[in-house]
Amino acid sequence: MESLEINTGSKKYPVMIGEHAVSLLGDYLGQLSFTKLLIITDKNVEKICLPILLGNLRSYHPCVFTAPAGEQAKSIDTYYEAMTSALENGLDRKSIIIALGGGAIGDLAGFVAATYMRGIRFIQVPTTILAHDSSVGGKTGINHRLAKNMIGAFHQPEAVFYDLSFLKSLPSEEVRSGFAEVVKHGLIGDPSFYRWLKSNIQDLGNISIGQYETMLAMGIGVKASIVAKDVMETGIRAFLNFGHTLGHAIEAEMGYGKVTHGEAVMIGMLFALEASKSEAGLEFDLESFRAWVEKLGFSASIPYGIEPVGLLKRMKQDKKAVGGTVKFVFLEEIGKPSLRDIDDSRLESLLNNFLLSKK
Ligand SMILES: NC(=O)c1ccc[n+]([C@@H]2O[C@H](COP(=O)([O-])OP(=O)(O)OC[C@H]3O[C@@H](n4cnc5c(N)ncnc54)[C@H](O)[C@@H]3O)[C@@H](O)[C@H]2O)c1
Ligand SMILES: O=C(O)C(=O)C[C@@H](O)[C@H](O)[C@H](O)COP(=O)(O)O
Ligand SMILES: [Zn+2]
Numbered sequence: 001m002e003s004l005e006i007n008t009g010s011k012k013y014p015v016m017i018g019e020h021a022v023s024l025l026g027d028y029l030g031q032l033s034f035t036k037l038l039i040i041t042d043k044n045v046e047k048i049c050l051p052i053l054l055g056n057l058r059s060y061h062p063c064v065f066t067a068p069a070g071e072q073a074k075s076i077d078t079y080y081e082a083m084t085s086a087l088e089n090g091l092d093r094k095s096i097i098i099a100l101g102g103g104a105i106g107d108l109a110g111f112v113a114a115t116y117m118r119g120i121r122f123i124q125v126p127t128t129i130l131a132h133d134s135s136v137g138g139k140t141g142i143n144h145r146l147a148k149n150m151i152g153a154f155h156q157p158e159a160v161f162y163d164l165s166f167l168k169s170l171p172s173e174e175v176r177s178g179f180a181e182v183v184k185h186g187l188i189g190d191p192s193f194y195r196w197l198k199s200n201i202q203d204l205g206n207i208s209i210g211q212y213e214t215m216l217a218m219g220i221g222v223k224a225s226i227v228a229k230d231v232m233e234t235g236i237r238a239f240l241n242f243g244h245t246l247g248h249a250i251e252a253e254m255g256y257g258k259v260t261h262g263e264a265v266m267i268g269m270l271f272a273l274e275a276s277k278s279e280a281g282l283e284f285d286l287e288s289f290r291a292w293v294e295k296l297g298f299s300a301s302i303p304y305g306i307e308p309v310g311l312l313k314r315m316k317q318d319k320k321a322v323g324g325t326v327k328f329v330f331l332e333e334i335g336k337p338s339l340r341d342i343d344d345s346r347l348e349s350l351l352n353n354f355l356l357s358k359k
Helices: 021-030 043-048 050-060 070-074 076-088 103-118 164-169 172-189 191-200 209-229 236-241 244-254 261-279 286-295 308-316 344-357
Strands: 002-007 012-018 037-042 063-067 096-101 121-126 139-144 147-154 160-163 326-333 336-342
Touching: 002 209, 012 021, 012 209, 021 050, 021 121, 021 160, 037 043, 037 050, 037 076, 037 103, 043 050, 043 063, 050 096, 063 076, 063 103, 070 076, 070 103, 070 139, 076 103, 076 139, 096 103, 103 121, 103 139, 103 147, 147 244, 160 164, 164 209, 172 191, 172 209, 172 236, 172 261, 172 326, 191 209, 209 236, 236 326, 236 336, 244 261, 244 308, 244 326, 261 286, 261 326, 261 344, 308 344, 326 344, 336 344
Parallel strands: 012 160, 037 063, 037 096, 096 121, 121 160
Antiparallel strands: 002 012, 139 147, 326 336
């Protein structure tokens, strides 16, 4: 079992990572004082992981709200239904919400917790690889039709219990999606971690529990050190958005859930790496990187039929933009990101070059 601590200045919380981490949750809750527990999960996770969680929490008689699976969990309608469930189940300010699921459930449940009676406590029980990223750091929220995660709040969990035995049932496309954020953490924060990934991971269907434990703890470690310095994203936290300016635009332009978050972010990172070579002096063997990620099953190009004009409009709606100017995360070196303004015409020409180079 790996354990880490997230320190946001005003709050410290533990992250337990390992097979059967969820068996520690009952004892942890036993040390807290609370009234009711509401588990928020989705319809897939309800079948696979919920019975195991309930087995560990029997004495607390939790209530359960089940959201649709995937990005639909982050709709305004599902948010409202989850609030209704919290009210109907009589949650008060001393109640606790448990997010059992991937990033979509973590974002939804965290936002419900952030806003129910102006804020109650919540605990993250992530069940996807991607959720090594989403379960720490306190970004919670839901999507707007026009752009991703536009309605949200910073709200830190009380604790994260990351049970790696849950990962065994993940479909291959979800393994791939989560791996994109693992690669992101290596690229922005830790060159030796990135090199370890590139030389050790050649088949996403064949990762051992030991390798998962290492890579997820390393990824969370990178995120934790950035969040500790800039919880509210006034500066360097934006580095965690590497690949997301285009990634989020692809997700919104295609329609939420049509492409996984990680798949879109990987395309966004390929674009950002190419742009970093011309704009930020990055020296990097992009061909070898592209060959590696394609071998792992990632697509290296923007999906057919998605036009640059629509993507550019979405990219300008990115939360990092200020006064209409897009702020873009470049890499100067592996492990050395920077956030720079980019004007619309330059962004357009970089995007057109990226599209052309893939034809
Ligand atoms: N808050 C943050 O800091 C942060 C960071 C990264 C991503 N995100 C958000 O996270 C979301 C993506 O997260 P995700 O990829 O985990 O998606 P997800 O929660 O939609 O889960 C993906 C799919 O896997 C299923 N699933 C989950 N756990 C499973 C398991 N153990 N076995 C079988 N199936 C399982 C789900 O039902 C769903 O169909 C996006 O909305 C993204 O914007 C947030
Ligand atoms: O924690 C962060 O900060 C991140 O940017 C992590 C991202 O991987 C994640 O997708 C996050 O939800 C993006 O946030 P947003 O503010 O760009 O919506
Ligand atoms: Zn992300």
